[in-house]
Amino acid sequence: MKTLLAAIAILSAGASAALAGPAGDMAKAHIEAIAKGDTAAVTAAYAPSATLHWVGGPLDGTYTGPEIAATWAKFAKAQTGLKATVVNMTESMNPKGATVVADVVFANDNKIPVRYVMLFRDGKLADEIWQIDPALAK
Numbered sequence: 001m002k003t004l005l006a007a008i009a010i011l012s013a014g015a016s017a018a019l020a021g022p023a024g025d026m027a028k029a030h031i032e033a034i035a036k037g038d039t040a041a042v043t044a045a046y047a048p049s050a051t052l053h054w055v056g057g058p059l060d061g062t063y064t065g066p067e068i069a070a071t072w073a074k075f076a077k078a079q080t081g082l083k084a085t086v087v088n089m090t091e092s093m094n095p096k097g098a099t100v101v102a103d104v105v106f107a108n109d110n111k112i113p114v115r116y117v118m119l120f121r122d123g124k125l126a127d128e129i130w131q132i133d134p135a136l137a138k
Helices: 002-019 022-036 039-044 066-078
Strands: 046-055 061-064 083-094 097-107 111-121 124-132
Touching (some): 022 039, 022 097, 022 111, 039 066, 046 066, 061 066
Antiparallel strands (some): 046 061, 083 097
């Protein structure tokens, strides 16, 4: 019985770590800032050497430095009144960093389904993939 309870405790701890943690909280805050169009909060999350890979849609491209802020400013101007729905989110961590993978649907009159991958190092967003994923909108 003790072995069973210990196994359940270990599995429960592992499951909760996969769903929420410091990087997951940072990712949720980042997603909410995007939905609100708060470009100052969005860009404050990035490390100085961060890269944003935008895959699909009119902003398709790879951005670094000041280009990241300009890209989010274009997005915020084009997409107002968004609501973000996180469909699924997982977090993986080790002492060197954390990765968050999330399926998010941003919606106003349009739906923008996104497979989102965020790499955090030292509490900052170091690398980001914003992949338009039409399969999520179904």
